[in-house]
Every structure is written in structure tokens, then in C-alpha cells.
Amino acid sequence: MSRYLSQELRSRGQARVIVVLRAASGTGAAASKREGQRLGPRFRKGGSSLALATSLGEQGEAYRVFPQLGIMLGTVDHDGLVALRKDPEVVSVVGAPALSPIRPRAVRAAKLTSTHTWGLERLGAPALWERGLTGKGVLVGQLDTGIDGEHPTLAGAVAHFAEFDLMGREITPPPKPKDSDEHGTHTAATIAGRAVGGRHVGMAPGATLASAAVIEGGDAVARVLGGMDWALGKGVRVLSLSLGFRGYWPDFLAVTRILRRKGVLPVFAVGNEYAGSSRSPGNYSEALSVGACDKKGRVADFSSSQRFDRKLDPIVPDLVAPGVDIVSAKPGGGYQSMDGTSMATPHVAGLAALLLEARPKASVKRLEAALFASCARPKGMAPERGGKGIPNGVAALEAL
Amino acid sequence: MSAATRRSKVKIDPELRRQLDQAAASKPGAIQAVLRLRQPARRSSRPPAPEATQVVARDLLARVAEEVGAAASEYEFNVFPNLGYLVLSAPAGFVERVLHQPEVASASANRRG
Numbered sequence: 001m002s003r004y005l006s007q008e009l010r011s012r013g014q015a016r017v018i019v020v021l022r023a024a025s026g027t028g029a030a031a032s033k034r035e036g037q038r039l040g041p042r043f044r045k046g047g048s049s050l051a052l053a054t055s056l057g058e059q060g061e062a063y064r065v066f067p068q069l070g071i072m073l074g075t076v077d078h079d080g081l082v083a084l085r086k087d088p089e090v091v092s093v094v095g096a097p098a099l100s101p102i103r104p105r106a107v108r109a110a111k112l113t114s115t116h117t118w119g120l121e122r123l124g125a126p127a128l129w130e131r132g133l134t135g136k137g138v139l140v141g142q143l144d145t146g147i148d149g150e151h152p153t154l155a156g157a158v159a160h161f162a163e164f165d166l167m168g169r170e171i172t173p174p175p176k177p178k179d180s181d182e183h184g185t186h187t188a189a190t191i192a193g194r195a196v197g198g199r200h201v202g203m204a205p206g207a208t209l210a211s212a213a214v215i216e217g218g219d220a221v222a223r224v225l226g227g228m229d230w231a232l233g234k235g236v237r238v239l240s241l242s243l244g245f246r247g248y249w250p251d252f253l254a255v256t257r258i259l260r261r262k263g264v265l266p267v268f269a270v271g272n273e274y275a276g277s278s279r280s281p282g283n284y285s286e287a288l289s290v291g292a293c294d295k296k297g298r299v300a301d302f303s304s305s306q307r308f309d310r311k312l313d314p315i316v317p318d319l320v321a322p323g324v325d326i327v328s329a330k331p332g333g334g335y336q337s338m339d340g341t342s343m344a345t346p347h348v349a350g351l352a353a354l355l356l357e358a359r360p361k362a363s364v365k366r367l368e369a370a371l372f373a374s375c376a377r378p379k380g381m382a383p384e385r386g387g388k389g390i391p392n393g394v395a396a397l398e399a400l
Numbered sequence: 401m402s403a404a405t406r407r408s409k410v411k412i413d414p415e416l417r418r419q420l421d422q423a424a425a426s427k428p429g430a431i432q433a434v435l436r437l438r439q440p441a442r443r444s445s446r447p448p449a450p451e452a453t454q455v456v457a458r459d460l461l462a463r464v465a466e467e468v469g470a471a472a473s474e475y476e477f478n479v480f481p482n483l484g485y486l487v488l489s490a491p492a493g494f495v496e497r498v499l500h501q502p503e504v505a506s507a508s509a510n511r512r513g
Contacts, residue, residue, distance in 0.1 A: 092429075094511055166432075166510070166511075167432070167476065167477075167478045167487050167489060167510075168478050168480065168487050169478050220432070220510050220511055221434050221487075221508065221509070221510050221511075222432070222434055222478065222487035222510045225434065225480050225483060225485055225487065226478070226480065228480075228482075228483060229480035229481065229482045229483045229485070232482040232483065233481075233482050245512070249413075250413070250508075251413070251434070251508045254436050254505075254506065255436075255483050255485065258447065258483055258484065262482075
């Protein structure tokens with residue numbers, strides 16, 4: 001048994017697992033569904049962690065079947081684990097501990113009552129729109145839980161969509177844009193949501209998205225790499241990631257360098273685990289790491305921050321952006337408010353898209369430097385928590 | 401041992417090392433490893449060009465398969481040409497041999513379960 005599984009079972013009496021079914025991925029979708037239903041009683045209802053409760057939905061389902069991937073995701077106790085491993089239709093049961101969307105600290109029902117959200121205003125997006133910048137012609141990569149392509153604010157925003165299996169292979173035929181959760185739809189609309197009824201949630205309403213579902217139901221490095229490789233092939237200029245491994249893991253370090261070398265600005269969330277913590281790849285020197293602030297310009301208490309023993313970029317996050325009470329799109333229609341560095345990150349990705357429309361030939365280094373130069377720390381914001389502070393669109397444009 | 405299979409300085413993350421050791425000790429089965437490729441001829445840490453990555457990966461795996469006597473059905477892989485990465489699912493012995501190849505710059509576990 002893996003270290004994760006034994007630790008979780010010992011300390012919590014249950015563990016989050018991925019069950020790989022014998023029904024082949026893709027071709028065995030119907031069989032996977034049937035097997036999933038049969039094996040359902042082996043899982044525990046209502047896993048205890050916030051992440052799990054959110055990922056499995058509010059109805060409290062004990063598990064989720066991913067028929068295209070031929071896997072199940074859920075929580076088991078010791079007996080459930082033993083039973084699943086003995087089942088002839090189960091190939092393997094592995095722990096699913098680490099790579100995850102950086103879950104919002106709070107989710108609330110919300111209505112969009114103003115012409116634009118406070119986050120767009122705080123970063124100066126409306127002032128850039130007035131100068132004719134909407135992000136038009138800029139493709140932004142977004143790897144998350146997927147996207148609701150039918151949402152009115154995302155109409156016309158999704159240029160490309162893909163889903164990847166555990167080996168990082170694109171699932172074919174490509175599915176329609178869909179969200180396996182609600183995280184991806186929210187972050188996507190913050191980047192490039194279009195105005196609906198004159199009301200905006202998106203920083204760059206003229207930009208387009210290359211959006212891929214790479215997490216939920218198979219937290220594998222190769223899935224994210226598959227999404228990165230695909231996005232790079234599509235020609236993205238910015239890559240927004242609101243996911244990560246807790247702690248420092250070098251898995252994506254080399255690839256983050258490759259992204260930069262190929263002209264892609266990596267904008268990664270730092271995590272929601274308070275001061276003294278961070279997530280990879282958001283905590284690499286090579287990433288533009290983003291923490292969260294509130295309407296008053298204070299660093300959100302949950303926003304991760306950490307000092308590393310390294311010469312280059314020792315403090316993460318690099319900057320903070322609006323990440324508290326952020327209203328954006330909800331799958332199925334309507335809006336909801338979320339708190340998290342996952343919400344702050346797409347604000348910065350969208351801002352980068354606005355700047356790239358103005359200066360399409362700007363290098364990653366120059367673009368990042370302009371964003372940093374535009375940052376200001378409100379009174380009371382410590383650099384250890386907020387990095388360089390909060391960026392400003394107009395100042396960044398002038399610095400670029 | 402040929403030059404191609406001479407042990408190279410490959411960075412292997414501890415989780416992959418643990419999974420390989422565990423498989424060798426007790427549990428046969430596929431290991432999933434994510435490999436960063438490099439250009440062996442140039443002694444560079446840079447990845448191969450996107451158009452060359454598929455060829456580098458296929459040649460590497462075919463060579464190892466021949467060395468260990470593995471059939472094509474015993475391993476599966478996927479190449480990320482734009483990034484210069486390869487993900488491999490294969491028995492532990494096969495993965496161990498791949499790690500010794502000069503085209504491999506670093507390796508990590510695909511799953512951290």
C-alpha cells in the first residue's frame with residue numbers, strides 16, 4: 001500500500017482514491033458507467049475534506065465515474081479498499097492525494113449587479129478597455145476542471161477545448177466544452193468572459209481561450225503536461241493555472257522554463273493554505289505566482305506565502321490580485337462568488353492578455369517586468385505576504 | 401554495456417525511486433514515469449526540437465525494448481513534442497533501463513498516490 005493510503009487510513013480512517021476500471025478508456029464508456037454503479041456501495045458517502053465535498057457535488061454522492069477515462073474517484077475506508085482491490089473488474093486502486101484545483105475558501109450564490117466586478121476595476125481593466133484594448137487576438141491557455149461552453153458570458157470565448165487521460169493523451173473525439181466541477185468555468189470567465197447585458201466579469205472580453213480539463217478524476221502529472229503541450233501547440237501567449245501540488249515539487253520546473261523560452265507567460269496560483277505555505281508550480285522562481293487580496297487591498301488571510309532559500313525570487317507570491325468575493329460564471333448559467341488564489345490568478349492572466357494586445361511582440365520577461373513595475377503595496381501590506389503588491393493595468397501598459 | 405546504455409546523470413525524484421524499489425521488491429506491475437528528454441549528441445540539457453521529439457522517444461524505447469526483450473504490448477507511452485517530455489507506463493525493469501539512457505535528463509512519478 002502506498003505511503004499516502006496507509007497514512008490516510010491510519011489517521012482519518014478513509015482515503016481519497018482513483019479506481020482504474022478494466023473497461024477500456026474511451027471505448028468502454030458505457031461499461032465504465034455500469035461498473036461504476038455496481039461498485040458504488042464500496043465508497044463512503046460524504047468524504048470529510050472540503051476539497052472532496054466540493055468535487056463530488058452538494059448532493060453528497062460517494063463517488064464519481066469518469067466514463068471517458070475509465071476510472072472512478074471517491075473515498076474509501078479500509079474494508080472498501082480491500083473489496084475494490086479484490087474485484088475482478090478493477091485494475092488498480094491508487095491514492096489521489098496531491099494535484100488538485102486550488103479549492104476556493106468560500107463559495108456563495110451571487111447576482112451580477114454592477115457593470116463590472118470590483119476585481120476588474122481594481123486592476124484597471126475598464127481604463128484599458130476605454131483605450132480600445134480587450135485582449136483581441138490573444139489566446140490564453142487555461143488548464144482546470146473544464147469549462148461550461150454554453151454559459152452566455154463564455155459564448156465565443158472558447159477557441160479550443162480538450163480533455164486528457166491519465167497518460168496525457170487527448171481524448172477523442174474532442175468532447176464539447178464541459179466542466180466536471182465549477183472551478184474551471186469560474187476562472188475561465190474571469191479571464192475572458194464577455195459582457196452580458198452590459199455587465200462584465202472578464203478582464204479580457206476580446207481574448208480567446210484554449211481550455212483543457214486536466215484535473216478531477218485522475219490527478220496525474222501527465223494530464224497537466226498533456227494540457228500544457230496542447231496549449232503550447234495552439235499558440236497560447238499566457239498560461240493560467242489555478243492548481244498545484246501542496247509544497248515544493250520540481251515536476252513542472254523544467255517545463256515552466258520551456259514555457260517561458262517559448263514566449264508563454266506562466267501565471268500560477270500560489271495556494272490557499274495561509275502564510276508559511278505554497279504550492280508547485282506556483283512557487284517556482286520561473287512562475288508569475290499570484291496571491292489573493294480583498295476589496296480593501298489587504299492580503300486575504302488564507303492566501304499562501306513563503307520565503308525560499310534562493311537568490312532569485314525568494315518570496316512567493318510575486319504579487320496579489322483580487323481573490324475575495326469574486327463574482328464569475330457558474331456552470332449551467334448565472335453567477336456565483338468565490339474566494340481563493342484560484343480567482344486571483346485569472347485576473348492577472350486576463351490583464352496580461354490586454355497588455356499583449358497592445359504590445360504583441362513583448363517578451364515574457366518584459367511583460368512580467370511591466371506587471372511588476374505597475375504593482376503597489378497598499379499601506380500595511382507586508383512584502384512577505386503580498387510580494388510586490390497589486391498590479392495596475394494602466395501603469396503596466398505605460399511600463400511596457 | 402554499450403555507450404547508449406551507460407549510466408547517465410539522470411535526476412530521479414524520490415517518489416519515482418520509491419515506486420520502482422517497491423515494485424522490484426514485491427509488486428510487479430506497470431510504473432508510470434514522466435521523463436524529460438534531452439539531445440544526447442549535443443550533451444545539452446535542452447529538449448529535442450518538437451519535430452524530433454517523437455523520433456527520439458521512439459528510438460529510445462525501441463532500443464530498450466530490444467535490450468530487455470520486451471514486446472511492444474508490454475509498454476505504452478505518450479510524447480509531448482512541444483515540451484520535450486515523454487510519459488511511459490511499463491514494468492519497473494523496463495523503466496529502470498530507460499532511466500540509464502543518455503536521452504533522459506530527469507524523471508518523476510506520474511502519480512503520487
